[in-house]
Amino acid sequence: MAFPAFFSGFEAVPLLVTMIMAVAAFVIILLSSLGLRARTVSTGISVAAFVISLALLLGKVLGYLGPILGPQGNSVFAQDWISYLFGVAILIVSILVALSSEDFLANIPNASSFFALLIFTTIGSVLLVFSTDLLMIFVAWELMSIPSYVLTGFKKKDQESNEAAVKYFLISAFASAVLLYGISLIYVITGTTNIYQILSPASSSASGITPIAVLALSFVIAGFGIKLSAVPFHMWIPDAYQGAPTVVSALLSAGTKGATFAPAARIFFVLFAGSAFQTDWSTAFAVLALLSMTVGNFAALTQRSVTRILAYSSIGHGGYILIGFAAGTAYGLTASFFHILNYATMQTCAFLAAALIIREVGKDDLLAFDGVGRRMRIAPIALTLSLLALGGFPPLNGFWSKVFLFYSAIGSPLNLGWLAIAGIINSFVSIAFYLRIVKHMYVDQPQSFSKLFESNGFRVALIIASLIIVGTGVYPGPVIQFASTTATSFFSQISSASHVLPAIP
C-alpha cells in the first residue's frame, strides 16, 4: 500500500491522530530519558499533539477533509459521526488537562511520564470511540484504563492517591472481566464480534430473549457501568476522584467517562437492536439514570470535600446523559451527545479550577474555599461558571443540554415523563451543592485576604473552558447541529439495515 494512498481523502484520520499522539508520547519519553525533563517542553509537545489531533478531527467534522462516511464493511474501526463527536470531546478535555498539568506537577517528580501517560490514556479513549468491533472495544478499553490507573496513583508518596489507584484498579479489573464475559456471551449468541455485522438480518432469526442474552446484556451494562459511573457501579468513584491528583480526576470524570458512552451507544443502539436481544433495555437505562441522578445529587448535598462533591456531580451527570439513551430516540441521543460535549467542558473546567484552588489553599474542604473569590481572579469565576453550567443555568451550555434531555424524555414514545420530572427534581437538588461552593467562595469571609497564585497554564485552560461554556450557552446552534447530525446519521445507519429500535412502539 502506497503511502499517499493510505492517506487519501483523509480517510485515515483516526490512524493519523493516534500516530501523532503516540509519536508525541515517545518523544516526551525520549527527551526525558535524555535528561530533558522540563515540564514546559512536555506540556508543549503534548498540547501540540492534542491540538493537531483536534484540528484534524474538526477538519473532518467541518467537511474540510472530506465527508464522514459511516462504518465500512467489516472494519474494526468506524469513521462515523459518533466517533468524531466523542473524539472532539476527549481531545478538548485532554488539552485542558495538559495545559493545567504544567503547573500542577510543579512539585511532583517524573512530570514527563505523567504527560506520556496522559497521551496514552487519550489514545486509548480515541481508539475506543472509533472501535466497532467488540474485541477492539475491549482492547481500546484496556488501553485507556491501564495508564489511567497509574495516573490515579501518580502521587507516589500520597497514601490517598495510592489507595485510590488500588481501588480503581481492582474494581476496573473486575469490570473488565465482567465486560469480557459479556462480550464472549454475545459472540456465543451472534457468532460475530463486529457490531455492524450483527445488524445483518441473518443473525436476527431468533425471537424473544434468551437467558444467555439477558446475562450478556447485564454484563455489558455492568462493565460499562463502572466507567459510566452508573449507580450502583459507582462506588469507587468518590474515593478515586478524591484520592487522585485533581487534574487526573478531571481526566477520569470527563475524558474516559465520556469516551465510554460511545461504545455504549454503539452496542446498545446497534448491536442490541438485533432481535436476539430484542428487549426493553431502555427501561434498565432509565432505572440506572434515575438511580445515578438521585444518588449522585443527594449524596453530594452534605459532602464537605469539593472533589467529592464534584465526583458525585459526575455521577449525577452520568445519570442525566443516560436519560437521552433511555429515551431511545434520535432526539434523545442528540440530547445525550450534546450533554456529553457540554459535560466534558463543564466538568473539566470545574475540576481544574478546583484543582488550582485546592492546591493553593492546601485543602479540598469547603471551608478552605471561604472567600477565595476575593483572593484569586480567574479560578473562582471559572469554577462558578462551570458549576452554574452543571446546575443548568442559562446562558451556559449545561442549560441547553438539560432542557433537551428533559424534553427528549417527555417526548419519548416510552412515556418517560416521570424520568424528566425526576431529572428536574434532581437538577433542583443539585443547585444546592453547586451553589454551596459558590457561596463559600464569594459570600463567606476569608481567613486572610492575601492573593493566591494562578499560573498561566491554568489560566489559559480555564479561560478556554469558560469561553466554551459561555459561548455554547449563548449560541448553542452549531453544537446542537453537530450533536443532531451525529444522532440522526447514527439512526439512519440503523434504519438502513432495516432495523427499528427494539421494543419501541
Place this chain on the structure above:
Amino acid sequence: MASCTDLIPFLVWIVPIGGGALSVLAARAGGTARNIVAVVASLVSALLATSLFFLGDFAPYTTTGRILDVQTLCGAQATWIAALNLRAGVLVDPLTVVLANVVAWVSFLIMVYSLGYMKGERNLTRYYFLMDFFIGNMLLLVMSDNFLQLFLGWEGVGYCSYALIGFWHTDEEKYWVGTPGDQSLNVPEAYSPTHAGMKAFIMTRAGDIAFLVGILLIFAYSRTFNFVSLYNQLHGSSNNWATSLSSVGLFVPSAILIFGGAIGKSAQFPLHEWLPDAMAGPTSVSALIHAATMVNAGVFLVGTVGPLYVAAFSTLSEVYPFFLTVAAIGAFTAFLAATQAMVSDELKKVLAYSTVSQIGYMMLGLGVAGLSVTSNFDFGFTAGFFHLISQALFKAGLFMCAGWLIHVTGSKYMSEMGGLRKDLKITFYSMLIVGLSLAAIPPFSGFWSKDSILAAANQAGGAAYVLFALGLITSLITAFYTFRMLGLIFWGPKSENLQRIGSNHVGSSNPNAQESPTTTAAAAGTGSEDHGGKHGLHEAPRSMWIPYSILAGVTVAIGVAAPIFLERDLGDLFSSYLTYWGITSVYSLNYLSDLLPISLSLALALIGAYIGYLGYIKRSLNLSVLVKSNSFLYSGYKFFYHRWYLNSIYYRLFAYPVEKGSRWLFEKFEEKVIDPINIEAPSFGGAVSSILRRIQTGIEEEYIFAFGLGIALLIIIFAYIGQI
C-alpha cells in the same frame, strides 16, 4: 358648537388645583406671594362658578341642558381614556351649578379666614396647597359627568381631609382631640391628629369601597360611567342596565352600595365615627371640609343617583328599599348625633356632632323624596338640597366663630369660656345668628330648610311617619344643644381660664396650660404666636371676622328670602331638572297645607331652646347637678358622652383584632409554619444525603458486592421485562 365658554366648567376645578401647585412654586418667593396665589385661585374659581349661571340657556332650566365634555371643548378632540371609551367631562345642570357656587364661595371665605387663622404656623405651603387641592377636587366631584371622574374627586377630597386633619403631624398633645384620659370600654377616646386623620381615611374608605363596587356593578351592564349615557340608556330601551341588574337581583344592592359611599363621606351611621375626631385638624379645615363641603358630598351623590333610580323604575317597589334605607339612616343619624352633641364639652366636637346630625336631615329629605316617587319627589329633593345649602353656610360660620373663640380663649372646652358676649361683639352676634339658624328658629335659613324636610317626611306617609317623629324629637334636641353651646360660651360668669387671660396680658399665654390635664390639649389652633390669649380677650382680625359675619348675613338674607321666593324658585329649578330626565314631578310646597309639621317642629324647637335657655343662659336650672343626681339620667349622659359606645365597639371589633390578629398570625403561622419550610426542606435533603453517604464505606469488598448487586438488579429488570 364648541366655544371657549365651554372651557369655563373645566376651569372651575382646574384653576384651584393649578393654583395649589402654583402656590408651591410661589412659596419660593415668600409666604405672602404663596398666600395670595392660593386665595386668588380660590376667588377665580368662585367667580367662574358664578359665571356658570350665565352660561347659555341655563336659567330657567329647560329641556336643553348643557352637557359638556372635552369633545366640545374649543374644538379639542382629546379624550380621557380613549381605548376604554371613557371621556372626561363636566355636567352643567342646576344641581351642579348651585352646589359648585356654594362650595366655591364658602371655600373662598374660608381661604380668606385662613389668612388670619393660620398666620404664623409652620408648613403653610403644605396647608395652602392642600386647601386649594381640596377645593379643586371638591368642584371636580360636583361637576363630573361620570362616576369615575367623580370618584377621582371623591377620593381626592378624602385625601385632603386626611392630610389636613393630620396637618399638625408632630402630634404634640395640644393638638389632640378629645380629653386626655377619656376612655370607654378601655378604649382611649383622645386621638392625635395623625391618628384621627388615619381613622377618617380608613373609615371613609370602607364606604368608598362599597361605592366603587356599586358603580362597577352598574358599569358591568351599562358599559358606561357617564350619567347622561345612563339616563339615555334608560330611555332608549326597556332592556337596560337597571332592568338587567334588577333581573339578577343586584339593582337594590348596587344602589345601597353606592349609598355606602355617601354614608362614609357624609359620616352617617354606621360610619359616622370619624367625623368628631376629625376636629383634630385646624378649625379652618373643619369649617371647610368637615362642615361645609366635603361631608355634603354624600348628599350630593344621593341627589345624583336618586333621580337616576327614579327614572329607571316608575314602579315604587323597585326603588322603595333604597330610599327607605337612605331616609331611615338619615333620620337615625340625625337623632344619634344630636344626642351626643348635647353632652360634649368640646366646642368643635359639638359642632361636629351637629354636622353629622344635620346631614342626617338632608339624607332624610332625599330619602323621603323617593318614598312617594311620582307625587312629590321634587319636594323632598329640594328640601334636602336647600338644607345642604343653608347648613353649609351656617355651619361654616359656626366653625369660623369657634375657631376664633378657641384661639382667643386658648381652650377648646366650652366650660373654660363663658360670658364672652361683651368682649367679642362681632363674634357673638355672628355666632348667635348662625346658631339660631342651626336651632331652626325662624326666620333664619335653617328653619325653612329643615322644616321643609320634615314636611316632606310628613307627606311621604307610611313608614316615614316614624322618621318624621324622629326628626321632630331631633329638632328639640338640636335647639337645646345650640342654646347650651351659646349659653356656655357667651353667657354666665367668666371661667377661671378667661379670668387669667384677662389679667395676664403679657408673657406666655397660659403658664399652667402645659401642666393642668384639662388644658394641655386645650390650645388647638393657637399655633400663632401673637394670638391665643397673649393679648387678652380681643376681637378677631378683619380677615377672620369678615368671612363669618358675611355668612351670618347670608343666613339672614336666605332666611328672609326663603318663604317669599327662594325656596319655591329652587324647587322649580330642580323640578325642571328632574323633568329633563323624565321624572314628572311638580314642586308642591304649600306652607298652609304643611302647617302641621311646621308648627310641630317649631314648637318642639322652642321647647328645646327654652330648656337650653333656662340651663345655660339664664342659668336658673342647674342641669349638670340634675343629671348627676339621677342615676338614669347620668347613665344616659355617659352613654351619649361615649358616643353610644359605638366608637369603642368599633375599635374592639375592627382595629384591635386586626392589629392583634396580624401579630398573632405572623408569630403563629408565618414564623411557625411557613418559615420552617425553609429550614426543613434542606434538612430533608441532608437526611437523604447522609443515608446515601453511609453506603460509601470505602471498603473494596463492599464495592464489589454492590457491583454484584447491580448485575443482579439488571438481570431482574430484564427478566421482568422479558416475562411481560
Place this chain on the structure above:
Amino acid sequence: MVYALLLQAIIIPIIAAPIAYYVARTMGSRAAAWFSFAVLLYSTIALLYSTTIGNPVYELYPWFPHQLSSGTSTLSTIGNFGLYIDGISAPFSITIYIICTAAALYSLPYMRHRISEQERESTFATIQRDGGTFSETEAEQERGERESPRLRSRFGLYFALFLLYSAGMVGTVLSTNLIELYFFFEFMLIPSYFLIAEFGYGSRGRISFMYLLWTHIGALLMLLSFLAIGTVGNNFVFLGSGALHAPSLGNLLPWVIFGIVVGLFVKLAAVGLHIWLPYAHAEAPTPISALLSPAMIGIGGYIIIRMFTLLLPEAYPEIGLGIAIWGVLTMFYGGIMALAQDDIKRLFAYSSVSQMGYIIFGIGTTTQHGIEGAVFQFVSHGTAKGILFMVAGIIIVQAGGLRSIKGMGGLSQRLPITATCAMIGFLGLMGFPETNGFQSEWLIFSGGLQQGSSGAGPLSNYWLLVSILAVISTIVTAAYSLWTMKRVFFGRLPESLSQVKEGSWYMLAPVIFLAAVTILLGVLPGLIDNYLVPTASTLTPPLLP
C-alpha cells in the same frame, strides 16, 4: 425590524455589563453609575420608541437550527427566537427598564453606603453600625476621591450584575418562544442571586440561596409544562409567526396548567408559596429590592397571561375562580402580615405579596378588564413599590442603617421631600385615584364584578363575593400604608434622628421621577390603556368584553 430596537434593548445592557465593570475599575463608581444609567436609558428609549412604530413590533432571529430532521423521524424544533412587544409586553418591559434606569443612579449613594459598611464589617468585625456616623472611606467616597481598587471592583461587580439582571428581566417579557422565555427567566436569577449574596444584609448567603432555590423550583415546574406543551404542539413558539395556538393537550392540560400556575405563583409569591420573598426582598441591597419586588416578581403574572391565552381555548371560569380566590387570600395575607412588621423593608416585602394578589386576581377574572388591570397593576405597583423601597433606602443611608420602624418617627420634619414621595407611593399602593394604582385596581375589580354580575353561570355568586372581598382588601392596604406613614414620618422625632438630612439628588431624583410617573399615569391612564386595551381585546380566549 426597524433598527432591531428590541434586540438592542436587550443586548446592549448585556454587552455593557463587562464594560461597566471596566469603567468602575478605571474611572470609579460615579462613572460606572452614569454609564449604567446611560445604557439603561438608551434601552428604555429604544423600547419606548418601538411602541410608536407599531403594535405589535416583532423581530425574528435564527438562533437554533430550525429543523433537526433525519431520515426516519423529524425531530421537534426549538424554533426560532423572536422578540415581541405588544400592548401586554410593553407595559411590563418598559416599566422594568424605567425602574432599572432610576435605580441605576440611585444605586450610587446607596451602594457607597452599603459597600463601605461591608468593608467595615469585614475589616473590623467588632465595629457596629452606629447611627449617622460616616466612616472615613465613605466620606472620601462622598467627595468622589481615592476609591481603592478593591472598592472600585466591588462597584464594577455590582453594576455589571445590575445590567445583566435588567436585561434578563426584559428578555423574559419580550420572548416569543417558550424555551427562550425559560432561558431569560433563569438568566435573571443568577445576577440577582449574586447581588443579594454579595451585597445583601443579614445572613445573606442563606437568604440568597433560599431565594434562588425557591424561584428555581418554580421555574423548573414551569419548564416541565413548557416541555409538555412543546412536545404536544411540536413547537415552542407562542407569539409571532408560526405560533402555537391552543395545542390539544387533552388529559395533560390540567397538569400543564398546574405546572404553570404553581410554578409562577412561586415567583408571584402567592400566599403559601411566598416563603422566599420576605427574606429576599428585605435583605437584598435596597436598589435591588426595588427591582426584585415590583419588577421581577410581577413577570410571573405576565407569563401566566400569555400561557392562558395560549392554552385555554375558551374562558375557564372554574380555573379562574380558583386563581381569583388564591389572589384574594394573597391580598389579605400579605396585607395583614405587613401590619405586623417592624422592619420597614420586610413590611414592603409583605406588601408586595399583597399587591401580587391583585395581579393574580385580575388574571383569574379571565375578563378583558381583569387582564388589563393586572397588566396595569404591574406598572402601578412597579412605580409605587419602587418609590417605597427607594424611600426605605434613603432612610437607611441617611439614618445610618436604621430599618426598625420602632426607631423612626417624625421623619417628615427632616425629610420632607422623601416623605412626600413616600406618601405618593403609598397612595399608589392603596389604589388612590389620581395615582396609577386606582387606574389598575378599578379595572381589576371591574373584571371580577363583571363575572359576578353576569348572572349567567352558577359561579357568579361566588364571583360576586370574591370580588367584594378583593375590594375590601384595599382597606387593609390603606391601613398598613397609613399606619406605616404615621409611624415613620409623623409624630415625635426621636433625639437620635434629629440630625438626619435629605439624601443626595442621586437618590431623590429617581424617587421624585417615579412619583411623577405615578401621578401622571393616574391622571392620564390613556398613556397605557390606549396601547394595552387593543391588544387585550384580541386575546384568544373569548374574554368578557
